Amino acid sequence: MPFNLLVLACITYVAFLFLIAFAVERRARRGAARWLRSPLVYTLSLSVYCTAWTFYGAVGYAARSGLEFLTIYLGPTLVFVGWWWILRKLVRIGRQQRVTSIADLISSRYGKSTLLGVIVTLICVIAATPYIALQLQSVTLSFGVFAAAGSYGWALPDSDATALWVAVGLAFFTILFGTRNLDANEQHTGVVIAIAVEAVVKLVALVAVGIFVVWFMASGPSDIIMRIGYSDIADWDLVPSRWAGLIGLSAAAVMTLPRMFQVLVVETSDEAHLATASWAFPLYLAAMSIFVVPIAVVGLQMLPAEANPDLFVLTLPLSQGQGGLAMLAFLGGFSSATSMVVVASIALATMVSNHIVMPLWLSLRPTREVTGDVRRLVLVARRVAIAGVLGLGYFYYSHSEGATSLAAIGLISFVGVAQMLPAMLGGMFWRGATRVGAALGLTIGLVVWAYTLFLPSFGPVAMIPQAVFDHGPFGLAWLRPRALFGAEGLDPLIHALFWSLTLNTSAFCLGSLFSFPSPVERVQGLAFVNVFDTERAEPRVWDDQGAADPEELLKLAQRILGDEPALLFFEDAARQQGKAGYLPDPTPAFLDALERKLAGAVGAAAAHAVIAEVAGRARVTVADLIRLADETAQIMEYSSRLESQRSELERTARQLREANEKLTQLSIQKDAFLSQISHELRTPMTSIRAFSEILMEGDVPPALAAAQARIINEEAIRLTRLLDDLLDLSVLENGTVQLDLRIVSLTEMVDRALRAARQTRPERSFDILRDLPAEALFLRTDPDRLTQVFINLIANARKYCDSRDPALRINVKQRGARVIVDFIDNGSGIPKDKQQIIFEKFARLTDQTRAGGAGLGLAICREIMANLGGTITYLPAQGGAAFRVTLPLRLEKSPRADAA
Amino acid sequence: MNRRGPVFLARRSYRIRRLRDGARLLPLAGVFLFLLPILWAPAETVTRDTARDGIYLFVVWGVLIAVAAVLAPGLGTGEEAEAPASAEDEDGAA
Numbered sequence: 001m002p003f004n005l006l007v008l009a010c011i012t013y014v015a016f017l018f019l020i021a022f023a024v025e026r027r028a029r030r031g032a033a034r035w036l037r038s039p040l041v042y043t044l045s046l047s048v049y050c051t052a053w054t055f056y057g058a059v060g061y062a063a064r065s066g067l068e069f070l071t072i073y074l075g076p077t078l079v080f081v082g083w084w085w086i087l088r089k090l091v092r093i094g095r096q097q098r099v100t101s102i103a104d105l106i107s108s109r110y111g112k113s114t115l116l117g118v119i120v121t122l123i124c125v126i127a128a129t130p131y132i133a134l135q136l137q138s139v140t141l142s143f144g145v146f147a148a149a150g151s152y153g154w155a156l157p158d159s160d161a162t163a164l165w166v167a168v169g170l171a172f173f174t175i176l177f178g179t180r181n182l183d184a185n186e187q188h189t190g191v192v193i194a195i196a197v198e199a200v201v202k203l204v205a206l207v208a209v210g211i212f213v214v215w216f217m218a219s220g221p222s223d224i225i226m227r228i229g230y231s232d233i234a235d236w237d238l239v240p241s242r243w244a245g246l247i248g249l250s251a252a253a254v255m256t257l258p259r260m261f262q263v264l265v266v267e268t269s270d271e272a273h274l275a276t277a278s279w280a281f282p283l284y285l286a287a288m289s290i291f292v293v294p295i296a297v298v299g300l301q302m303l304p305a306e307a308n309p310d311l312f313v314l315t316l317p318l319s320q321g322q323g324g325l326a327m328l329a330f331l332g333g334f335s336s337a338t339s340m341v342v343v344a345s346i347a348l349a350t351m352v353s354n355h356i357v358m359p360l361w362l363s364l365r366p367t368r369e370v371t372g373d374v375r376r377l378v379l380v381a382r383r384v385a386i387a388g389v390l391g392l393g394y395f396y397y398s399h400s401e402g403a404t405s406l407a408a409i410g411l412i413s414f415v416g417v418a419q420m421l422p423a424m425l426g427g428m429f430w431r432g433a434t435r436v437g438a439a440l441g442l443t444i445g446l447v448v449w450a451y452t453l454f455l456p457s458f459g460p461v462a463m464i465p466q467a468v469f470d471h472g473p474f475g476l477a478w479l480r481p482r483a484l485f486g487a488e489g490l491d492p493l494i495h496a497l498f499w500s501l502t503l504n505t506s507a508f509c510l511g512s513l514f515s516f517p518s519p520v521e522r523v524q525g526l527a528f529v530n531v532f533d534t535e536r537a538e539p540r541v542w543d544d545q546g547a548a549d550p551e552e553l554l555k556l557a558q559r560i561l562g563d564e565p566a567l568l569f570f571e572d573a574a575r576q577q578g579k580a581g582y583l584p585d586p587t588p589a590f591l592d593a594l595e596r597k598l599a600g601a602v603g604a605a606a607a608h609a610v611i612a613e614v615a616g617r618a619r620v621t622v623a624d625l626i627r628l629a630d631e632t633a634q635i636m637e638y639s640s641r642l643e644s645q646r647s648e649l650e651r652t653a654r655q656l657r658e659a660n661e662k663l664t665q666l667s668i669q670k671d672a673f674l675s676q677i678s679h680e681l682r683t684p685m686t687s688i689r690a691f692s693e694i695l696m697e698g699d700v701p702p703a704l705a706a707a708q709a710r711i712i713n714e715e716a717i718r719l720t721r722l723l724d725d726l727l728d729l730s731v732l733e734n735g736t737v738q739l740d741l742r743i744v745s746l747t748e749m750v751d752r753a754l755r756a757a758r759q760t761r762p763e764r765s766f767d768i769l770r771d772l773p774a775e776a777l778f779l780r781t782d783p784d785r786l787t788q789v790f791i792n793l794i795a796n797a798r799k800y801c802d803s804r805d806p807a808l809r810i811n812v813k814q815r816g817a818r819v820i821v822d823f824i825d826n827g828s829g830i831p832k833d834k835q836q837i838i839f840e841k842f843a844r845l846t847d848q849t850r851a852g853g854a855g856l857g858l859a860i861c862r863e864i865m866a867n868l869g870g871t872i873t874y875l876p877a878q879g880g881a882a883f884r885v886t887l888p889l890r891l892e893k894s895p896r897a898d899a900a
Numbered sequence: 901m902n903r904r905g906p907v908f909l910a911r912r913s914y915r916i917r918r919l920r921d922g923a924r925l926l927p928l929a930g931v932f933l934f935l936l937p938i939l940w941a942p943a944e945t946v947t948r949d950t951a952r953d954g955i956y957l958f959v960v961w962g963v964l965i966a967v968a969a970v971l972a973p974g975l976g977t978g979e980e981a982e983a984p985a986s987a988e989d990e991d992g993a994a
Contacts, residue, residue: 066950067950067953067954067957070954070957074934074957074961077930077961077964077965078927078930078931078934079927080968081926081927081930081964081965081967081968082923082924082926082927082928082930083923084920084923084924084975085924085927225951228950228951228954229949229950229951233950234949234950234951236950238937238938238953240938243935243937243938244935244938247931247934247935275972275973275975276972278968278972279965279966279968279969279972280969282961282964282965282968283965286958286961286962286965290958293950293954
């Protein structure tokens with residue numbers, strides 16, 4: 001098969017996957033596709049466990065060491081079948097704490113520790129490097145097979161160059177796939193679906209090759225059983241330590257591998273899916289492994305002795321002239337490699353950005369305030385991290401080339417990630433586990449793994465001199481990397497597994513026993529270990545006395561979550577507290593919820609740190625710790641009830657105070673308005689009287705008479721306008737207004753409003769920033785009334801925006817059956833204490849009469865919007881005065897008339 | 901089926917609790933069965949009978965999958981809603 005065709009097939013396949021992911025994400029955003037998050041998709045996405053190592057390597061493994069390859073799948077089977085023990089709790093914790101990665105889980109459990117996040121991230125990146133190298137190697141090798149088989153006079157460029165191109169292509173693909181947006185839950189629906197499709201492709205490919213081998217090359221299962229007896233595979237010896245050790249190792253790895261954690265915990269949409277996956281995933285694994293031995297046996301018999309068993313899946317069909325089947329197998333292997341690399345590098349990039357870049361940025365930035373667009377920073381960090389991770393994989397590939405077979409490389413990674421198991425399980429089941437213990441255990445595990453397994457994997461001389469292997473460092477024989485403490489005769493892998501986990505666990509336990517946890521750690525420990533205890537009052541990390549400014553919190557949230565999601569979240573929280581608008585009270589419950597929401601985007605440690613800066617130090621008092629003790633559960637219950645009543649009272653008092661303030665201000669406003677309106681009425685009246693008296697005397701020159709008559713006329717118009725406004729308002733308030741409902745274009749209405757508002761202070765030049773494509777909407781509403789609202793808002797901006805280069809942004813969004821129009825200028829905005837009253841009648845922020853009008857504009861707008869079934873609100877924290885108009889897309893009839 | 905249940909405990913929640921016990925025991929049985937081949941001495945033949953071992957492992961695998969599939973629906977629904985207040989098998993004790 002020509003190489004170009006092969007490359008074309010790969011690119012087409014990847015483009016196809018990308019299209020699927022793209023389409024799915026679009027549908028998911030519309031909320032139209034529930035089946036996309038079904039148990040089946042969840043189970044298939046877990047198949048990211050089966051990488052190219054499974055696809056190609058398992059056959060090679062079987063050819064070399066018989067049935068031992070099964071251990072890699074038996075361990076995960078046990079973990080999934082026993083989901084009620086660990087996985088159920090893990091998934092629940094992950095969802096409740098909005099965990100974004102395994103580093104986040106461990107950091108969050110041990111007091112949102114930055115240090116632990118860094119250590120775990122390091123372990124994951126180092127351990128993933130050989131694994132990614134493995135995928136590059138397998139794709140490169142499979143290209144090589146086609147190159148050798150091709151009789152088209154074409155040669156593979158150079159295996160290093162191929163691997164480099166594969167790495168670059170995968171990095172590009174992953175960045176496109178995984179970092180297009182920053183999701184608050186760190187979920188990637190599109191990616192998950194693409195992975196599920198790849199899972200089907202690789203299963204179909206391997207089963208197809210298996211069926212071909214069993215029924216077309218051999219003559220059925222009984223023939224295969226006979227062939228197994230005669231083949232070299234029958235000579236394998238079951239080494240008990242390896243058999244048991246590898247089952248345990250793969251069981252540990254399936255929980256701690258960053259990519260598995262990503263699909264298993266982070267991307268879960270529903271905990272109930274785990275019940276299905278508990279049997280369906282082992283079934284998938286069994287289906288993937290059932291044909292491995294037959295393929296290995298037939299390959300060993302039919303292919304020349306020098307053929308690489310790692311590639312039998314490809315070379316067997318090719319040797320029989322089955323180009324199509326080989327192509328399918330190639331795509332299966334390609335799927336296995338790409339899905340692993342995509343998920344692993346997304347998971348690792350999340351860790352690097354949340355646990356290394358964010359803390360660095362938080363400590364290095366010049367001001368204490370959170371400024372700038374954090375989302376951009378996070379996205380860029382992730383993109384760079386993806387490229388970096390693949391770069392490391394390529395580096396490992398080019399430096400350890402040919403040294404090891406596929407299976408050996410994969411197992412090195414497994415032992416590396418298994419180092420996180422003690423800290424993870426200990427954190428989930430033992431409240432006494434502490435940060436010091438976890439840090440000690442992880443560090444020692446990492447060092448021992450690197451010394452006994454990872455560094456030696458580069459070859460005997462590359463990293464560690466031969467003398468150290470023979471006599472130990474500094475002649476200390478008991479420290480030889482392959483025989484620690486004199487444990488000779490063990491298989492190197494089992495040796496490394498045994499010592500690293502033993503020392504790791506011991507350090508973890510001893511460190512925990514002899515150290516003292518911080519309060520936050522204690523609280524988190526309780527939340528993790530007793531995650532199913534929903535009865536218990538949630539321990540609070542945030543103090544009630546915290547003087548956090550909700551507006552500051554909103555600004556912060558917008559920088560991390562994005563404008564729209566942050567506003568939605570704050571609006572919901574405010575509504576739950578029984579408040580209107582976008583600024584909820586900063587209660588401990590709200591701060592907790594906000595912290596968890598932010599943690600979904602930037603990790604627990606960073607979220608905790610940024611909120612602490614706005615809300616003041618998180619204080620966990622002695623009383624809180626007493627609450628944690630089970631003995632005082634009753635006292636706790638009682639005091640927590642008292643506390644909640646107290647805070648309830650405080651909140652009510654606060655609301656009453658607010659209402660009182662508003663009333664007082666209103667009364668002052670009203671008095672001011674009365675004097676204002678008498679003034680407004682009197683001034684024109686006086687001039688009308690004076691000039692009409694002059695006119696009555698009769699002997700005025702006609703030119704002068706005309707001028708005076710004009711003045712009288714103008715003053716009369718002013719009076720009429722004032723009275724019109726008052727009348728309009730009372731009609732709107734009574735709901736007796738007649739609406740003229742029509743289908744109209746939003747663009748046209750905004751155009752009209754802009755034209756009309758130009759008469760207000762025509763000397764000012766104003767930049768209008770519009771989003772025309774978003775405006776292309778047709779509404780069923782009363783166009784004149786709506787335009788009146790727009791005119792008012794634009795004219796207000798023209799009047800009051802105090803920026804030197806005034807600009808007005810008009811944003812339009814459609815959210816379900818409602819349309820949102822935002823008018824945002826770049827002036828200094830409306831101070832917080834005034835935001836309450838601007839929609840009241842007679843409210844005027846400035847006393848200058850230059851503003852014209854009697855302070856009725858926004859009050860009229862509010863009434864119009866109520867009549868149109870919508871709302872108008874002030875949007876805080878937008879960097880200027882901002883008003884949001886929300887209205888239904890299709891208004892059927894007057895909502896006021898309905899209610900009446 | 902129509903027999904009156906014992907009055908001292910609710911039959912349904914008792915069954916659910918035993919189902920959970922079963923789910924907890926299943927992986928232990930799996931560990932035992934998967935480790936069993938270690939004990940098989942390669943006595944009669946010099947080499948072990950690979951095909952037979954393989955078939956054994958796949959049969960155990962299939963049985964585990966089947967039992968898990970039978971248990972899963974009962975476990976997956978309304979876990980907390982039906983959880984009894986009794987401390988008999990609280991997860992916190994683990």
